[in-house]
Amino acid sequence: MLYGTAAIGAAVAIGGRVLLRQVLLAKFRRDVARLNAGDHGPLLAAYADDAVLAFDTGDHRWAGTHRGTAAIEAFLREFTRAGLQGEVRDLWIGGPPWALRMVARFDDHALGPDGQQLYANRVVIVLQTRWGRIVHQEDFYEDTRRIDTFDARLHELGVTPATALRS
16 A cells, blocks of 8 residues: 555656646746737746846847846846747756746747848756746857847847846
């Protein structure tokens, strides 16, 4: 009987973990869909007040360490202002629910005024949470030169950064 109880407990734990991943993936995709539509509010609400978003590679408008929700909001506003569109491709989770770590595959792209693709890239986003709120995010791009080139192209099109994002 002991093995049966242990097996049931393990099955419940694994099933719960799978369900948690599915719920988080659906929420992340929903929030990114809203971001793509120009509404950064739902995604911003996932961050703790003292959260840090680190994107330290490259020399572009998004590079730097963005501390606190005001700085992260400016980052997200600049994302939508540049016409970027993203898609969460997959999500992996680890750790206890009160200190969950997540890794997401995120692809983003942008089209120019003529509908031609200006930019496309793959991103790995590493998140650390505390009681369901993001406290630290680090973005790793497949090719950081692509985003530098995209930023230069935005300047050519007259889309200059709305605010200084670097901290």
